[in-house]
Amino acid sequence: MARVEIGQHLGMSPASVSDLTASLLDEGILVAEEAADSASGLIRGRPKTRLYFAETLGSVVGVWTGFNRIELRLVDSAGRNRASRHIERPLRNLGAEELMDVLAGTITAFAEESGAHDVKAIGLACQGYVDTKDGIVAWSPVLGTRDLPLASGLGDRLGKPILIENDASAMAFAITQRNSDLRSGRTACLMVGDGVGLGFLIQGELYRGARFGGSEFGHVRLRRSGPQCRCGGRGCIEAYLADYALHRDAQLIDHRPAPTLLLPSEDAMESIVEQARAGDPALHNLFQAAGEVLGDAVGILIQTLEPDHIVICGPGTRAMDLLRPSFEAALDSQTIPELRALAAIHVVESSMDLLTEGVVMQALRELDLDLARLRAA
Amino acid sequence: MARVEIGQHLGMSPASVSDLTASLLDEGILVAEEAADSASGLIRGRPKTRLYFAETLGSVVGVWTGFNRIELRLVDSAGRNRASRHIERPLRNLGAEELMDVLAGTITAFAEESGAHDVKAIGLACQGYVDTKDGIVAWSPVLGTRDLPLASGLGDRLGKPILIENDASAMAFAITQRNSDLRSGRTACLMVGDGVGLGFLIQGELYRGARFGGSEFGHVRLRRSGPQCRCGGRGCIEAYLADYALHRDAQLIDHRPAPTLLLPSEDAMESIVEQARAGDPALHNLFQAAGEVLGDAVGILIQTLEPDHIVICGPGTRAMDLLRPSFEAALDSQTIPELRALAAIHVVESSMDLLTEGVVMQALRELDLDLARLRAA
DNA sequence: CTGTTTTATTCATAACCTGAACAAATGATC
DNA sequence: GATCATTTGTTCAGGTTATGAATAAAACAG
Numbered sequence: 001m002a003r004v005e006i007g008q009h010l011g012m013s014p015a016s017v018s019d020l021t022a023s024l025l026d027e028g029i030l031v032a033e034e035a036a037d038s039a040s041g042l043i044r045g046r047p048k049t050r051l052y053f054a055e056t057l058g059s060v061v062g063v064w065t066g067f068n069r070i071e072l073r074l075v076d077s078a079g080r081n082r083a084s085r086h087i088e089r090p091l092r093n094l095g096a097e098e099l100m101d102v103l104a105g106t107i108t109a110f111a112e113e114s115g116a117h118d119v120k121a122i123g124l125a126c127q128g129y130v131d132t133k134d135g136i137v138a139w140s141p142v143l144g145t146r147d148l149p150l151a152s153g154l155g156d157r158l159g160k161p162i163l164i165e166n167d168a169s170a171m172a173f174a175i176t177q178r179n180s181d182l183r184s185g186r187t188a189c190l191m192v193g194d195g196v197g198l199g200f201l202i203q204g205e206l207y208r209g210a211r212f213g214g215s216e217f218g219h220v221r222l223r224r225s226g227p228q229c230r231c232g233g234r235g236c237i238e239a240y241l242a243d244y245a246l247h248r249d250a251q252l253i254d255h256r257p258a259p260t261l262l263l264p265s266e267d268a269m270e271s272i273v274e275q276a277r278a279g280d281p282a283l284h285n286l287f288q289a290a291g292e293v294l295g296d297a298v299g300i301l302i303q304t305l306e307p308d309h310i311v312i313c314g315p316g317t318r319a320m321d322l323l324r325p326s327f328e329a330a331l332d333s334q335t336i337p338e339l340r341a342l343a344a345i346h347v348v349e350s351s352m353d354l355l356t357e358g359v360v361m362q363a364l365r366e367l368d369l370d371l372a373r374l375r376a377a
Numbered sequence: 378m379a380r381v382e383i384g385q386h387l388g389m390s391p392a393s394v395s396d397l398t399a400s401l402l403d404e405g406i407l408v409a410e411e412a413a414d415s416a417s418g419l420i421r422g423r424p425k426t427r428l429y430f431a432e433t434l435g436s437v438v439g440v441w442t443g444f445n446r447i448e449l450r451l452v453d454s455a456g457r458n459r460a461s462r463h464i465e466r467p468l469r470n471l472g473a474e475e476l477m478d479v480l481a482g483t484i485t486a487f488a489e490e491s492g493a494h495d496v497k498a499i500g501l502a503c504q505g506y507v508d509t510k511d512g513i514v515a516w517s518p519v520l521g522t523r524d525l526p527l528a529s530g531l532g533d534r535l536g537k538p539i540l541i542e543n544d545a546s547a548m549a550f551a552i553t554q555r556n557s558d559l560r561s562g563r564t565a566c567l568m569v570g571d572g573v574g575l576g577f578l579i580q581g582e583l584y585r586g587a588r589f590g591g592s593e594f595g596h597v598r599l600r601r602s603g604p605q606c607r608c609g610g611r612g613c614i615e616a617y618l619a620d621y622a623l624h625r626d627a628q629l630i631d632h633r634p635a636p637t638l639l640l641p642s643e644d645a646m647e648s649i650v651e652q653a654r655a656g657d658p659a660l661h662n663l664f665q666a667a668g669e670v671l672g673d674a675v676g677i678l679i680q681t682l683e684p685d686h687i688v689i690c691g692p693g694t695r696a697m698d699l700l701r702p703s704f705e706a707a708l709d710s711q712t713i714p715e716l717r718a719l720a721a722i723h724v725v726e727s728s729m730d731l732l733t734e735g736v737v738m739q740a741l742r743e744l745d746l747d748l749a750r751l752r753a754a
Numbered sequence: 755c756t757g758t759t760t761t762a763t764t765c766a767t768a769a770c771c772t773g774a775a776c777a778a779a780t781g782a783t784c
Numbered sequence: 785g786a787t788c789a790t791t792t793g794t795t796c797a798g799g800t801t802a803t804g805a806a807t808a809a810a811a812c813a814g
Contacts, residue, residue, distance in 0.1 A: 002792080002793095003792075003793065004791085004792060004793080012771075012772090013771065013772050013773075014792080014793065014794085015771075015772060015773075015774095015793090015794075015795085015796095016770080016771050016772070017793090018792095018793055018794055018795090019770095019771085019794085019795095022794085043780085043781080043790090043791080044780065044781045044782070044789070044790045044791065045779075045780060045781075045789085045790040045791025045792065046778060046779040046780055046790080046791050046792040046793075047779070047780065047791085047792075048791085048792065048793095049792080049793085129683075129713075129715065129716060138715055138716075139713055139715040139716065146715055147715075185587065186586060186587065198681070207682075209563060209682055209683025209684065209685075209719075210562065210563065210683045210684065210685045210719040210720060211683075211719055213683060214683075215680070215681050215682065215683065216680050216681075216683070216713060216716055217680060217681050219680055219713060220676070220677050220680045220681060220711075221673070221676065221711040231713060232713075233710075233711065233713075296598070299597070299598065300597050300677065300681070301681075303592070303593045303594060303596055303597045304575070304592050304593075304594050304597060304677070304678075304681065304682075305584075305586055305592065305681075306506070306586025306587045306588075306590060306591075306592060306593070307586065307587065308586075308587045333610075334597075334598040334610065336506075336516055336593060336596060336608060336610075338506065338515055338516040338523055338524075339506055339515075339516065339593055342586075342587040342588055343587060379761080379762095380761075380762065381760085381761060381762080389802070389803090390802065390803050390804075391761080391762065391763085392762090392763075392764085392765095392802075392803060392804075392805095393801075393802050393803070394762090395761095395762060395763055395764090396763085396764095396801090396802085397801095399763085420759090420760080420811085420812085421758070421759045421760065421811070421812045421813080422758085422759040422760025422761065422810080422811060422812075423759080423760050423761040423762075423809060423810040423811055424760085424761075424810070424811060425760085425761065425762095426761085426762085
C-alpha cells in the first residue's frame with residue numbers, strides 16, 4: 001500500500017503518514033517497493049511507492065484442527081505463504097494433555113521441515129466456543145473436555161504466544177480480508193462443512209460475545225424434534241447441513257459404506273452430490289431439505305441482525321446448485337421482503353485451508369500490535 | 378456526575394476533565410451542584426461537586442406512536458421530566474400525509490399546553506424497521522405505506538430536527554441507561570408487549586444493521602405453520618407472545634369480547650392473566666405455549682449472539698410467572714449448557730412510557746453532539 | 755489544631771496531527 | 785526535448801489535546 005492510500009484509509013494527512021512511516025522504515029519494520037517497475041501506463045504524476053512489511057520480522061504458523069485432520073501453514077511477516085501441509089490424524093479420543101502434546105509435536109515438526117527458525121507466534125483455529133481472550137476452548141463438539149486451556153498449554157510446550165479462534169470466525173476473517181466490500185457494514189459468514197459455524201463481522205472486526213467467543217449459530221435448533229446433532233441436541237442447523245449429517249442420511253438411503261475416518265472425505269461427499277445431480281430422488285430430497293434449513297437459517301440472520309452481506313462459504317458450497325431452489329424458497333417465505341432486499345447474499349467457494357489463512361492473518365495483526373508496544377517501550 | 382467520575386468513565390486524567398468542564402461551565406452548558414448538601418456522612422476528603430447540564434439549553438419531546446395510542450413526554454436539557462401524557466387515537470388507517478399532520482398537531486399542542494417554548498428536538502419511537510440515519514420508516518407492521526420519510530415530513534411541519542428510532546431499541550436504550558451493569562458487554566433486550574422487538578446493545582451502544590436500523594427479531598419464524606402474524610407471515614415469535622396474539626387466542630377460548638380499539642387494553646390483558654392464574658386450563662395452556670416460544674427465542678439469541686445480558690421487558694412481563702416454567706424448560710432444552718451459563722437473564726417490568734424516555738435520552742445526546750459541533754465552529 | 759484523605763486546579767510539557775509550501779517523479783503537449 | 789500538469793512524498797512551523805507533578809481546597813479524625 002502506498003503512503004497516500006494509508007492516509008486515506010486511516011483518515012490522516014499525508015504529512016503524518018510520511019512522518020510515521022519514515023521511522024518504521026528506519027527501524028526496518030517496513031520496506032519500500034523497489035519502484036521502477038514502470039509500465040504503470042496511463043497514470044500521470046509521480047508514481048506510488050508501495051510499502052510492505054519486511055519479511056525478516058519473523059514468521060507465523062497457522063493451524064486448523066479438524067475432527068481427523070490437521071492443516072498447517074507457514075507465513076512470513078510480509079504475508080507471503082512459505083509452506084503448507086495437512087496431516088490425517090484422528091484427534092477425537094485424545095485426552096487434554098495428549099492432544100496438546102500431539103499438536104505441539106506436529107507444529108514443531110512442521111516448522112523444522114519448513115526451515116523456519118523465526119516462528120514468532122502460532123494461530124490456531126478450532127471448532128467450538130473459544131474464549132479468544134484467555135485462549136480457552138470453553139466448549140467443543142469434538143472434544144470431550146470443557147474449558148480446555150489450549151493457549152496456555154501449547155504456550156508452555158512451544159514457548160511462543162498462541163492465538164486461538166473459532167474456525168468459522170477465522171474463515172470469515174480471511175474472506176473479508178480478501179474482499180474489501182465485505183469489510184464495510186455488517187457481514188455474516190455462514191461456513192458449511194464439517195459443521196456449521198457463523199463468523200460475524202462489524203466494519204471488518206469480528207464480533208465477540210460473552211467471554212470473547214463468537215457464535216454457535218450452527219447449534220440453533222430449527223426443528224423441535226429434528227435429527228440428532230453431535231452437540232447432543234436435536235434439530236440443530238448443523239444436523240441437516242454438515243457433511244457428517246448428509247453422509248449419515250445418505251448411508252441410510254443407499255447403504256454406502258461408513259466413512260473410514262469418522263468424518264466423510266471430500267471424495268465421499270462429492271460422490272453423494274454427483275449421484276444427487278444425476279437424479280437420485282432420495283438423495284435429491286436430502287439436499288432439498290438441507291437447502292430449506294439453510295434458507296431458514298439465513299432468514300433468522302436477516303431478521304435478527306439485518307447484515308449488509310451474507311456469505312455462504314466452506315466445502316458445503318459444493319452442492320449449492322442442489323440447495324439453491326429450496327434455499328431461496330425458504331428464505332423468501334420467512335423474511336419480510338423489505339428487509340430481505342437489504343442483504344446481499346454471496347456464495348464463496350472455499351476449502352478448509354482458508355481457515356489457516358484466517359488465523360495467520362489474525363496472528364500477524366497481533367504481532368504488529370506487539371511490535372507497536374515494543375516500540376513504545 | 379463529579380469531575381473525577383467523568384474522568385474514570387472517559388479514561389482521562391482529572392486535569393483534562395477540569396480544563397474541559399471549566400469552559401463548559403463558563404458557557405453555561407454545565408452547572409455545578411450547589412454543594413454544602415453535607416450529610417455526606419462517612420466519606421473523608423473533599424466532597425465531590427456534581428456537574429449537571431443546565432436546564433436552560435432547551436427541551437426535547439419524546440413521542441411513541443403505537444397502534445392506537447400516542448405517548449408524549451417533555452424533558453428539559455438537565456434530563457428532568459417536565460410533562461407527559463398519552464392520547465388514545467387510532468393511527469392505523471391514516472395515509473402518510475394525514476398521519477404526519479396528526480402527529481405534528483399532537484406534538485405542537487402538547488408542547489404548548491406544557492408551556493414549553495424552547496423545544497429543540499423531537500425523538501420518535503415507532504414500530505418497524507427504521508432507517509435511523511435518514512429518518513425513514515422502511516417497513517412497519519402497523520403502517521400501510523413503506524419507506525415513509527417520517528423525519529423529513531415532521532421536520533418540515535415542525536421546523537425542528539427529528540430523530541426516529543425503533544421502539545424496542547428505544548426501550549432497550551432507556552433500560553441500559555438506568556442500569557450501568559447492562560452497559561458493559563453485550564445486552565439483548567427483548568421487549569414483549571403490543572408486539573415483540575429486540576434492542577441489542579454492544580458496550581452501551583445500540584447495534585445498527587443495514588440502513589442503520591435495528592432488528593426485527595419478533596418476526597423470526599419459529600414454527601413453520603404457526604399462527605398468523607400481523608406481518609403477513611406465520612409462526613413468528615410475535616404471533617405467540619404479543620398482546621394481540623394472546624387476546625385473539627383467548628377470545629377463541631372463552632368468547633370474550635373483541636377489543637374496542639383494535640388492540641387490547643391493559644385491563645383486558647390483565648383479565649386474561651388473572652383468569653389463567655386462577656386456574657383456567659385453556660388460558661393456562663396459552664401462556665405455557667407462549668413461554669415455550671419465549672424460551673426458544675432467547676435460546677436463539679444465546680446461540681447466535683452469546684450476549685452477557687438478556688433483558689425481558691415490556692408490558693408482557695406482567696405474565697412472567699405464568700410463562701416461566703415452560704420458558705426455562707424450552708431454553709434449557711435448546712441451548713448448550715456451557716453457553717447458556719454465560720448469559721444472565723433479567724426480567725425488567727416496564728410499561729410503554731419508558732419508550733419515550735429512551736428516545737428523549739437519545740435526542741438529548743444528539744443535541745449534545747450538536748452543541749459540541751456548534752462550539753467547535 | 756494538625757494530619758489524612760479525596761477532589762479539583764494550575765502549568766509546563768509531551769505527543770500527535772495538520773496545513774502550507776516545496777521537492778520529486780512521471781505523463782502530456784507542443 | 786522543453787515545459788506544463790499531475791500526483792506523490794517530505795519538511796517544518798504551529799495548533800490542539802492530554803498529561804504528570806505540584807498545589808490548593810474541603811472535608812473528617814483524633
